[in-house]
Amino acid sequence: MIGAQTNNELGVAGINWDVTMVPIRVFGSSGGTSLAILTEAINYASQKGFPIINFSIGSVVYSSTEEAIKNYPGLFVAAAGNNGIDMTDKPFYPASLDIPNIITVGNSSGYERSSDSNYSKTGVDLFARGFRVFSTFLGSKYTYMSGTSMATPHVTGSAALALSLDPDVSTDELKKIILNSVDSFYELSDLCLTGGRLNTNNVVRQVTGKLTASNITLRLNSEWSDEIAKEMCHVHWIDQSGNDLTDQVVVLKNEVDTSNFGDYEVVFASPDLTDQISVTVTVPRLRKLTLGKETATIDIGSAWDSVIAIDTFQVKAIDDFGNDVTNQVQVTINADIDTINSIQAVIKFEVPELGLAQIGRLNITAKNSTINGLNEVSIEYIICQIKRDKTFHLRNSKKLLMVFGNLVIF
Numbered sequence: 001m002i003g004a005q006t007n008n009e010l011g012v013a014g015i016n017w018d019v020t021m022v023p024i025r026v027f028g029s030s031g032g033t034s035l036a037i038l039t040e041a042i043n044y045a046s047q048k049g050f051p052i053i054n055f056s057i058g059s060v061v062y063s064s065t066e067e068a069i070k071n072y073p074g075l076f077v078a079a080a081g082n083n084g085i086d087m088t089d090k091p092f093y094p095a096s097l098d099i100p101n102i103i104t105v106g107n108s109s110g111y112e113r114s115s116d117s118n119y120s121k122t123g124v125d126l127f128a129r130g131f132r133v134f135s136t137f138l139g140s141k142y143t144y145m146s147g148t149s150m151a152t153p154h155v156t157g158s159a160a161l162a163l164s165l166d167p168d169v170s171t172d173e174l175k176k177i178i179l180n181s182v183d184s185f186y187e188l189s190d191l192c193l194t195g196g197r198l199n200t201n202n203v204v205r206q207v208t209g210k211l212t213a214s215n216i217t218l219r220l221n222s223e224w225s226d227e228i229a230k231e232m233c234h235v236h237w238i239d240q241s242g243n244d245l246t247d248q249v250v251v252l253k254n255e256v257d258t259s260n261f262g263d264y265e266v267v268f269a270s271p272d273l274t275d276q277i278s279v280t281v282t283v284p285r286l287r288k289l290t291l292g293k294e295t296a297t298i299d300i301g302s303a304w305d306s307v308i309a310i311d312t313f314q315v316k317a318i319d320d321f322g323n324d325v326t327n328q329v330q331v332t333i334n335a336d337i338d339t340i341n342s343i344q345a346v347i348k349f350e351v352p353e354l355g356l357a358q359i360g361r362l363n364i365t366a367k368n369s370t371i372n373g374l375n376e377v378s379i380e381y382i383i384c385q386i387k388r389d390k391t392f393h394l395r396n397s398k399k400l401l402m403v404f405g406n407l408v409i410f
Contacts, residue, residue, distance in 0.1 A: 001135055001153040002054065002160065011142055012134055015157030015200060016164065022050060026057070033057075035064045042068040050074060051163055051171075054156040055094065056149035063093035070099055075171050077156045079148035080106040080118040087120035096123050101171050103159075103178065107131060107151040108197050111185040111217055111282075115290070117148055119191040126182050127191070128154040128198040158200040162207045166240075169207065177206045180236060183215040196234075209240035211249060211275045213268050217282045220321060222258045226251040233279050235268055245270075256281050261320070285320040289329070289349065289356035292316070297363040301338050306331040313360045315349050325351060335364065342366055 003021050004014035024041045026033045038057065042065060045053050051074040058081045069076050076099070081092040095104040095118075107117035107130030114131045118124065130151030137143040159174055169177070181203045182196025189195035202212040214234040218224070229235075229251060237245040253267040261283050269276040292314025298304065309315075309331045317326045328351050335345035342365040350357040 001133065001150070002157040004136075011136065015154065016160050019157075019160050019164070022048070038063075039065050039068045042072055045074070046072045052077065052156055052159050054153055055079065056152045058092050058095055060090060060092055062091075063097065065094050066097050066099070069094060069097060069102065072101065073171065074101065075159055075174055076102045077152055077159065078102055078104050079152045080104050080120075080124050082107070082116045082147045082149075083118055084116045085118050087118050087123035091123070092118050096120075101175070103155060103175055105130075105148060105152045105155050105198075106192055107146065107148045108188070109146075111183070111197060112187045113191050114146065116146075117151075121190055122193060124192040125179055126155070126194045126196055126198055127151065127188055130154075154200070155198055158198060158203045161200065162203050165204065165207045178203055180234065181206055181212060181214070182234070184232065184234060185217045186219060187217065205277070206236060206238065209238065211235070211237045211268060211270060211277050213266075213277050213279045215280045215282070217284055218256075218258055220258065220261070220283055222283075224256050224258050226254055229254055229256070229266055229281075230268070233266065233268070233281070237270065237275075252276065253278075256283075258283055261285050286318050286322040287320050287354045287356060289315070289317045289351060289354075289358050291349070291358050291360055293360070295361045295363065297365060298337070300340075300342070300364055300366050304337045309333070309347060310349070313347070313349065315358075317351050317354075317356065319354060325354075328353070333362065335362075337364060339364055 002014055003016040003019035004012050006013035006017050024044060026037050026041050042053065053072065053074060053076050055076060056079040058079055060083070078095040080087065080095050083092065087096050095102070104124045106119055106124045106127040107114040108127035109131030113119055113127060117130070128151040130148055131146045132144045133146065133150040134142060134144050135150065155178065159178060162174060162177060163169060178198070179194050181199050182194045183199045184196040188197065196214065199214055202214060205212045212235070216232055230249060235246060235249050237249050239245060248271050249268050250271060251266070252269045253265060256264040256266065264281045265278055266281050267276060267278045296312045310326065310329055315326060315329055317324070317329050319325045329349050330352065331347065331349055333345050333347045335343055345362045345364055347360045347362045348357060349360065
């Protein structure tokens, strides 16, 4: 992703097509490492003068690499982690360290946070695409992978591309350029510092002194004007001498109708119209159906209905306008809860009117407990045999005891 060559009909294309990368091995053959080894690797990068470190490693345990990162003069690009937690309350290291040269990267799918990505209004700087990224894999293969380790290299590659265009950009300036260049989405506004996702094109344009602006999403019926457009689309025009010319930018086209869903084009330009940039302003339908859990386990014969199913799988349904319509979710299951044997069932949640559907997996199992040497699976088998012989009809197997070889109901 950072520097795969292109135009060779092989694999994938990197953000940089001709870049020097230095792999520093920190994991042993068993897949383990230590903070001492990580610290040594960072110090090595400092000694060699490497301008950017891509650090897709982390832990909820405090990192003693802090001093090494502080002493590192370059840009330290860190993965936010894949725990799905708010790092404001539960730090993830070294990404959570408050050090000026760190950029912390979350994982986005489209313009939303991937569900397993960590987030924080103050602890994550921006998001980058990290969902189903096609990349290299073991055994000279390629595959789709997801996570902040897929998102972080996109930021690292963009930083390297910026340095290739202007090697004199300082670490502080480079970080500022990247953060000022994001596409802003309100779905990310409370999840990271910038409220946005990496835009490499804007990074390049800003380094080369061109006019920059960002794609954004708006809520239905948001206020809108030319001035609001310039502010929300992060319009910047800073020439290569460092002069801020943003107040001179004009709006050539702005036909956004926030009362209707859709994609709208907005065009900004320099006063002489020689430098123009077009961005997309989206008023999206908010409809979505999400499962907090994809798999759940219950005991055979448990109480079960749609309400319990929705609660068990932590289902959430939103309509086009952002209203909670979870009470409209319909639930179907392809198995009987009162089964004899442990099975895995498919459970479907849907809101047909919105065309939304999600699939969960429900493990229906007997309790792993014993009664006088027999576990409940064995008891279920005995009951099954009794039913076949039509000797008894037992409706509640959970009230069975094995007493001296006789079945007793109590």
